Amino acid sequence: MELTQSNVKKAWDTWNIQGFxxxxxxxxxxxxxxxxxxxxxxxxxxxxxxxxxxxxxxWSANFVVGLITNSVIRTPDEKGDLLxxxxxxxxxxxxxxDAITAFxxxxxxxxxxxxxxxxxxxxASVYILYLSLxxxxxxxxxxxxxxxxxxxxxxxxxxxxLASMGRFRNSMLKEPDPGPxxxxxxxxxxxxxxxxxxxxxxxxxxxxxxxxxxxxFDKSGLSDLAVLQCACxxxxxxxxxxxxxxxxxxxxxxxxxxxxxxxxxxxxxxxEAELNLVYEVLYTKAYSVRCILGYFLRFxxxxxxxxxxxxxxxxxKQYHKVDVAITYALLLGAMTLDTVAxxxxxxxxxxxxxxxxxxxxxxxxxxxxxxxxHRRWSxxxxxxxxxxxYLHYPSRMISRIVSFLGLFDFLVNMKNxxxxxxxxxxxxxxxxxxxxxxxxADDIETAKVIxxxxxxxxxxxxxVEHLFRWINEVSYEESLLLWHIATELLYNSGEGNxxxxxxxxxxxxxxxxxxxxxxxxxEITSAMAGIHKIRWQDTLAEAMVHxxxxxxxxxxxxERILQVDTSVNPAILKGNRSKSVLFEAxxxxxxxxxxxxxxxMIIGKVWVEMLSYAASHCRxxxxxxxxxKGGELLTLVWLLMVHFGLGEQFQINEVHASAKLIVGK
Numbered sequence: 001m002e003l004t005q006s007n008v009k010k011a012w013d014t015w016n017i018q019g020f021x022x023x024x025x026x027x028x029x030x031x032x033x034x035x036x037x038x039x040x041x042x043x044x045x046x047x048x049x050x051x052x053x054x055x056x057x058x059w060s061a062n063f064v065v066g067l068i069t070n071s072v073i074r075t076p077d078e079k080g081d082l083l084x085x086x087x088x089x090x091x092x093x094x095x096x097x098d099a100i101t102a103f104x105x106x107x108x109x110x111x112x113x114x115x116x117x118x119x120x121x122x123x124a125s126v127y128i129l130y131l132s133l134x135x136x137x138x139x140x141x142x143x144x145x146x147x148x149x150x151x152x153x154x155x156x157x158x159x160x161x162l163a164s165m166g167r168f169r170n171s172m173l174k175e176p177d178p179g180p181x182x183x184x185x186x187x188x189x190x191x192x193x194x195x196x197x198x199x200x201x202x203x204x205x206x207x208x209x210x211x212x213x214x215x216x217f218d219k220s221g222l223s224d225l226a227v228l229q230c231a232c233x234x235x236x237x238x239x240x241x242x243x244x245x246x247x248x249x250x251x252x253x254x255x256x257x258x259x260x261x262x263x264x265x266x267x268x269x270x271x272e273a274e275l276n277l278v279y280e281v282l283y284t285k286a287y288s289v290r291c292i293l294g295y296f297l298r299f300x301x302x303x304x305x306x307x308x309x310x311x312x313x314x315x316x317k318q319y320h321k322v323d324v325a326i327t328y329a330l331l332l333g334a335m336t337l338d339t340v341a342x343x344x345x346x347x348x349x350x351x352x353x354x355x356x357x358x359x360x361x362x363x364x365x366x367x368x369x370x371x372x373x374h375r376r377w378s379x380x381x382x383x384x385x386x387x388x389x390y391l392h393y394p395s396r397m398i399s400r401i402v403s404f405l406g407l408f409d410f411l412v413n414m415k416n417x418x419x420x421x422x423x424x425x426x427x428x429x430x431x432x433x434x435x436x437x438x439x440x441a442d443d444i445e446t447a448k449v450i451x452x453x454x455x456x457x458x459x460x461x462x463x464v465e466h467l468f469r470w471i472n473e474v475s476y477e478e479s480l481l482l483w484h485i486a487t488e489l490l491y492n493s494g495e496g497n498x499x500x501x502x503x504x505x506x507x508x509x510x511x512x513x514x515x516x517x518x519x520x521x522x523e524i525t526s527a528m529a530g531i532h533k534i535r536w537q538d539t540l541a542e543a544m545v546h547x548x549x550x551x552x553x554x555x556x557x558x559e560r561i562l563q564v565d566t567s568v569n570p571a572i573l574k575g576n577r578s579k580s581v582l583f584e585a586x587x588x589x590x591x592x593x594x595x596x597x598x599x600x601m602i603i604g605k606v607w608v609e610m611l612s613y614a615a616s617h618c619r620x621x622x623x624x625x626x627x628x629k630g631g632e633l634l635t636l637v638w639l640l641m642v643h644f645g646l647g648e649q650f651q652i653n654e655v656h657a658s659a660k661l662i663v664g665k
Contacts, residue, residue, distance in 0.1 A: 017071060018326055020064045021086060024093045025333045027057040032337055035100035036344075039279050042378045042630030044414065054103045061090040062117075065124050072131050081139075082319055082327065084132040085312075087125045088145040089330045092305075094121055095152020098285045098341040101159040105282060105625055111160035118153040125149070137315065141308035148304040148334070151297045159288040163281060165621070169243040200662050222266045225352065230258075231273035232353045238642060239278060241620040246649050249444070256645035260438060264431035265424075271639050273349060276376040279627040280348070290350055298342075305334045377631030380419045381426075381509060384516035386481075387488050387554050389416050390543045413520050422633060426506050430637060433608045438644035451646050454613035455479070455606040462602050464595065470588050471606075477525070477532040478581060480514055480610060481539065485585035487511040487603060490592060492558035503600035510607035517614065517634065524622055524634065525614055535579040542580040561586055616641055 030053050038050050068083045068090075094117075102108050125146055133139070161167055185201065192199040222230065237251055259267055280286035288294050309331040317324050345351065392415060394402070402408045437457075441447035450457065455471045471479050491508050517525050518532055525532075552560065561582070570583040592599060615638035623639075626632040641647060 017064060017067050017083070017086070018322065020060055020067065021089070022326065022329065024057065024060040024064060024090060025330060027053050027060060028093050028097055028337060029333070031057060031097040032099050032340060035097060035284075038628055039276070039631065040375045040378055042380060042382060042419065044417075047629055050100075051103055054100060057096070058094060061093040062121065065090050065121055065128075069124055069128055072128050079319070079323070080132040081136040081142075082323055084128045084136065085138040085142045085145065085327065086330065087128045088142060088149040089334065091118075091121060091125055091146070091149025092152050092334050094118060094156075095149065096156045096285075097337070098289065098344065100283060101156050101285055102163065102283050104628065105163075105165070105621070108160050108163040108282065109165065111157055111164055114160055115157045118157060122146075122150055122153065138312070141311045144304040144308040144311075145334075148301040148308075151301040151304075155285060155288055155294070155297055155301075159285045162287050163283070165243060168239075168282075169245070172240050172243070172245060221263060222269065227266070227269045227273055228349050228353050230270045231277060231349070234270070234643070235274050235277045238274070238639070239281070241639075241642060241649065242278070242282075242624050244620060244649075252645045255643050256438060259640075259643045260435065264428045267431060267640065267643075268427055268636065271636055271643070272376040275627060275631065275635065275639065276349060278624060280350070282624060283628050286345075286348065286350060289345065298338075302335075302338045302342075305331065305338065309335065377627075377636075379422045380630070381422050381513045381633050382516045382520070383418045383420055383509070383512035384413075384416060384519055385488060385512050386485055386515065386539070386543075387492075387557055390540060390547075391551060391554060391557060392416060393540075393544075417516065417520060420509055425502055426509065429506055429604065430608055430611070431640070433605060434612065434637075434640060434644055434646065438646060441644075441646060447646050448648055451616050451641070451648060452613070453609055455483070455609045458602060458605040458609055462598070464602065467588075467591060470591075476610075476613065477518060478535060480518055481532070481535060482581050482585045482588055483603075483606065483610070484511045484515045485539075485582065486589040486592060487607075489558045489562055489586065489589040490599075490603075492555045493562055493589075493593075500598075500600040503604040507600055507604040507607055510604070510611060513633065514607065514610055514614070524618055524626070524632070531579060535581065538578045538580040539582050542578065542582045546582070562589065566590065611637055612641060612646075616647055 031050070034050055034053065038047055041047075065087060068087050072080050072083055107114075129136075129139075129142055129146065136142070162171075189199055189201065234255060237247065237255070240247070262270075285294075289298060312327065312331060319327075389412075393399075394412065399408065402411050437450045441450050454476060456468055459465060459467050459471070470482055474482065487507055488511065491504065519536060522532070546561070546564075547557070564583060564586060566583055566587045570587065574580065592603065595602065611634065615634045618634065618638065620638075623632070623635040626635050642649060
């Protein structure tokens with residue numbers, strides 16, 4: 001045992017720094033290539049893996065700096081100058097990959113903490129260099145890499161600062177406008193009136209605000225370049241949604257007119273590209289690098305590493321071969337990571353718009369899109385189903401064990417969440433439903449009315465007002481669970497007409513998606529959720545009592561629920577004791593079953609309205625949080641509604657530039 005412990009200690013003392021510095025480099029490489037995937041996937045395991053790499057990258061870099069400092073202080077031998085050369089590379093790693101500066105929006109708010117941490121690491125590297133100054137053969141390349149590492153840390157802190165909500169909001173505020181000089185004008189007016197001179201105040205209209213409408217695209221579809229041009233233009237207008245700012249009526253009407261003339265495919269392409277720009281601003285270095293200062297800092301960083309590599313390659317080396325190989329790996333790794341980051345920057349959406357007249361750049365982008373899957377979000381719709389949840393509910397013993405470990409919700413949700421592709425039929429269905437409402441909403445008042453509907457609009461248009469009570473007389477979260485269970489009962493009670501198949505499938509998909517948002521992602525629907533957790537648990541408990549632990553297939557379980565006699569109102573029997581809606585949903589399903597024609601079309605349109613209501617009543621900040629988790633259909637619908645002019649983010653008052661005092665008739 002003592003021999004084994006001695007061997008382990010010896011191996012640790014010999015290889016700990018080398019092992020962890022290579023681990024740090026490997027994590028940076030992983031993040032550069034894997035981090036962009038998180039905007040294209042909603043897979044929980046992938047997100048967790050990226051989070052682990054993101055957290056471990058900073059930890060490992062900090063840890064190695066500590067190991068090097070301790071080693072240089074304890075044994076300042078001939079290897080001290082090489083260790084001092086390695087230390088600044090950890091600053092390069094702490095500066096982070098261009099592909100990910102923040103894992104979540106909360107990281108941006110901690111930019112001061114990050115800046116303090118980076119400052120201490122820079123000072124530690126300087127201290128290590130100071131300890132190895134005497135006879136240091138690598139002094140010049142060490143200073144160069146230290147400069148490059150410091151620049152990288154500055155880049156990351158600047159990116160975090162620019163993406164913080166306070167700075168993000170301030171960047172969109174216009175110059176302070178005190179308006180006309182009230183006291184001077186009123187005093188002058190009073191003096192003129194005392195002199196018995198006729199006087200009046202006339203408001204002068206402000207300059208016309210011109211909003212680009214892209215009329216040249218009205219007669220045909222949008223090319224890839226046109227999509228990016230439109231997205232970039234609207235990004236600068238609508239990025240204010242994230243911090244809950246408002247827009248002028250002119251901007252609302254110009255964008256609305258443009259989107260009313262678009263096809264579903266073009267409209268969603270523009271929105272997806274626009275959200276991709278938002279993602280890059282909030283979670284990557286795109287915003288901080290794409291400016292004169294950013295280009296200058298990147299040039300200094302990259303050229304410093306190149307010169308350090310050349311200097312190290314030309315000098316005589318008297319170090320261990322493994323240490324020399326590691327040094328080359330660090331130098332070449334830093335160069336490669338920067339080169340790949342520059343290529344990604346050149347082929348990004350920002351560069352395509354900025355360099356749209358360059359044929360070389362456009363050919364590079366076309367080549368990239370030809371060889372790689374160019375998705376801007378996951379293009380999937382998560383699914384969660386109440387009946388499936390009950391039928392696959394874990395046993396009491398397993399529930400107690402995982403609950404004790406605090407993993408019950410995580411494991412149960414992992415087991416019950418599935419995913420379906422976002423189809424063109426569903427995309428077109430949602431688009432045309434919102435387009436119809438946008439055409440009606442010529443004025444802000446009508447837009448606000450449509451913005452607030454959650455199913456009753458469709459029921460009223462189709463003459464089924466007797467179903468209003470299932471929407472207007474209950475809370476949003478209660479109506480959502482009611483309609484979900486009713487949709488599931490009807491879906492499993494028969495195949496339906498062939499003409500209704502598309503509406504039937506889309507209703508089922510939207511129903512399961514909305515339940516997923518309510519149960520698995522309550523932070524998204526928190527403003528509308530109410531007591532959804534209690535209602536969910538009570539409904540599950542009533543299902544357990546009804547089936548008495550019997551495990552059936554999904555179709556048979558739905559048929560058994562529909563067979564229950566619901567002539568007596570379930571709410572009367574339960575009173576206020578239970579919040580379950582199981583058999584009230586059964587009553588709703590039977591009411592819907594009585595509809596002769598277009599049953600599934602009505603149900604599908606109700607679900608689109610519920611989706612729209614949830615999207616428009618969720619804060620922009622919350623929508624921005626979803627961009628780093630594969631994106632959400634809810635976020636696309638939210639932005640589409642705003643582009644259609646459906647919302648409360650628009651100011652109506654006319655802006656006057658100045659007031660003029662006119663004397664005389």
